[in-house]
Amino acid sequence: MTNQMVYRSPAIALPPSAGAPDASPVSMQSVLLFLRMRWVTILSTIGVFFGLAFFYVVLAVPTYSTSSLLLLARQTSGTDAQALEVQASFIEGQLEIANSNDVLAAVVSRPEIASGPDFEQATPSVFARLRGVIASSSDPVAEQPTVTPSEEEVRINQLIESLRGQVTMRQVGQSAVIEIAASSVDPRSAVDIANAIATEYIARNIAMKSSGARTYSEWLGRLVTEQQRELVTSANALSQFRSEGDPRDQFKLIELQSVADARKTLYENTLTRYTEAKQQITYPVSDATVVSKAGLPLTKAHPRRGLILAFSLMVGLLVGLMLALARHATDRxxxxxxxxxxxxxxxxxxxxxxxxxxxxxxxxxxxxxxxxxxxxxxxxxxxxxxxxxxxxxxxxxxxxxxxxxxxxxxxxxxxxxxxxxxxxxxxxxxxxxxxxxxxxxxxxxxxxxxxxxxxxxxxxxxxxxxxxxxxxxxxxxxxxxxxxxxxxxxxxxxxxxxxxxxxxxxxxxxxxxxxxxxxxxxxxxxxxxxxxxxxxxxxxxxxxxxxxxxxxxxxxxxxxxxxxxxxxxxxxxxxxxxxxxx
Missing domain, CATH: 3.40.50.300 (P-loop containing nucleotide triphosphate hydrolases)
Structure with a gap:
C-alpha cells in the first residue's frame, strides 16, 4: 500500500461539491484495487455459471451422432458461372427433397426407426410448438382446416417433427457431396436413421425420375404416332408427284423430297428418345450415389463436457466482471x-x-x-x-x-x-x-x-x-x-x-x-x-x-x-x- 495522502494547497479554492470525474488514466494499482474489492462478486458469478454447466453436463442425456455422404450428379450447362449456379440450385433442391415430409414419413414408418428410443413417446419439441404458434399468428386470416386429421396422421406428423430435430443436412463445402447427419441417444439408432434417410431419399429420387420418364414416354408415344402419320403422308405425296406430276417441275419435286426427308429425320430422333424413355422407366438411375454409409459412433457427440465447462468459465468471468464493474461504478x-x-x-x-x-x-x-x-x-x-x-x-x-x-x-x-x-x-x-x-x-x-x-x-x-x-x-x-x-x-x-x-x-x-x-x-x-x-x-x-x-x-x-x-x-x-x- 502507498501511504501517501492526497494533498492540495489551501490556496486553491474549490466549490463545495465539484462532481468532476477523475480524468487520470487507469493504473495497475487501480486495477488491483478493483480486483481486491470485487473478487467475491467475480468468483461467485463464475461459480454460479460453472455450477449450472456442471449440473447440465451431469444431468443431460448423452447423444451420439453419425452421418452418411451422398454424391450428386453434376448438372453442367452453359458457361462455368452458369454451371455453378445451376449446380448450386440443383443441390439446394435435392436437400429440400431429402428433408421433405414424404422422405421423412417413409423413414419413420420403418419398424426399426419407429420403435427406437427417440420415438417411443414422440411429442413435438418446444421449438416445434413455437414455430407452429408463430406460423399461425403470422396469418390471422387463415381459415381453420375443415378436415380433422386422423390419429395415425397426427402420430406420423409428431414423429416427423421429432426426426427433424435429430437430423441436419448440408452441402459439404462447394462440392457436389451432401451430408446427412443424425443424432440419437442410442448409437445404433443414429446409424439406422442416417442410412434410412439416404436410402429413402435415393428411392424417392428414383421414383420421381421413373414417374417423369413414364409421363415423358407417354407423351413421346403420342408424338411418334403423329409424326409417323405425317411421315406417311409426305411419302405418299412424293410418290404421287413422281408418278402423276409434271417431270419438268423440279422445284416441286425438291420441295416434296425435302419435306419427306425432314419428317423422316424428326421421326427417327423422336423414336430414339422414346426408346430411351422406355429404358429409364424399366431401369431408372438416381442423381445421388452413396459415398459413405453412416458408421457406428464410438464417442458421445453431446454434451461436450470440456467445451461446455470452459465456455461457462469464460462467460462467468465476463458476466462477473460486468457485474463487478456495475457495482463499482454505482458504489458511493x-x-x-x-x-x-x-x-x-x-x-x-x-x-x-x-x-x-x-x-x-x-x-x-x-x-x-x-x-x-x-x-x-x-x-x-x-x-x-x-x-x-x-x-x-x-x-x-x-x-x-x-x-x-x-x-x-x-x-x-x-x-x-x-x-x-x-x-x-x-x-x-x-x-x-x-x-x-x-x-x-x-x-x-x-x-x-x-x-x-x-x-x-x-x-x-x-x-x-x-x-x-x-x-x-x-x-x-x-x-x-x-x-x-x-x-x-x-x-x-x-x-x-x-x-x-x-x-x-x-x-x-x-x-x-x-x-x-x-x-x-x-x-x-x-x-x-x-x-x-x-x-x-x-x-x-x-x-x-x-x-x-x-x-x-x-x-x-x-x-x-x-x-x-x-x-x-x-x-x-x-x-x-x-x-x-x-
Missing amino acids: RVMRPERLAIEAGLPFVAPLTSLKSRMGGRKTPISLFAKEQQGSSSGLNLARDISELGASLSVIRRLKHSPVIGVVGTEPNVGASTTVFGLAREWSDMGIRVLLIDASTDATLSQFLAPDAKFGISNVLENARLFDAAMVRLTPTLAFLPIGTGSVATPASRISSQRTDLSLKDLKDKFDAIFVDLPASSISADARSIASSLDGLVVVARYRQTSVDKILETVRRLRDAGGDVLGGVVNFSNAPSSSSPV
Missing part, C-alpha cells in the same frame, strides 16, 4: 481518497491505516500506538500515516496561534478517537505542548486514557480551578482532559454558549495546540454547534463503509455552521493514493 462508499477530495472540495484527504487491536471487546486507541505495535509492519504504516496527516495540519500552526482543531466522525465507529489521539501523540512527540480534550458522548478516550478520573472538561467548564485536578499528564508534552461528569449539557454545547468559567482562549495560553474529540455528526449536532469556535475541523470517514454523500453532507453542514474544514481522513484504508496534487 469511500474507496478513492483523491475522488473524495475533488467532490468535497477538501484541501487534503489522508488514507489512514488502523490496526485491529482490541481490549475487552472495544478498540483501544492507546494500544494502537504502543511500542510493540509500532514495531510491526502495520504499526509502521499507521505511524507513517499519522505523521503525514500531522504534517498536513501543521500549516494551520503557522497561520494561527495555538490552533484548536476538532476531529469529528461522519458516523460512529469510524476511528475518530484513534485519529485524534494519534495526531495529539504525533505533535507532542515533536515537542509541541498539546492538550487532548474528550468531548465525545461515547467517552472512548476517557475510558482508556483516564478510567479513574473524577473530573473532566464538563467540570472544568463549571469551575476553572478544577483544571489542574482534572488534567491527566500522559507525557511531558501531552495532556489529556477527560469528559468528566455532572453536567446534562454536552461539553461542545457548553463551549458554544460562551457562558463557561473556562474558555478555549484561556487554554490557548497554556498549550501550543488543542485537539478536541467530537461526537459523530450523524448522532449529534455538537460539531456544528462548536464549529465556529474552533480554528479548524477534520472529518473522519471509514473506508468502504461511509457513503460519499454522507461525507459531502457533513462537510456542507459544518461549513454552513461557520466551520473551517481543513481536510478529511479515510480510516481503515488500504486504497492506493496519488502523491501528486489533485
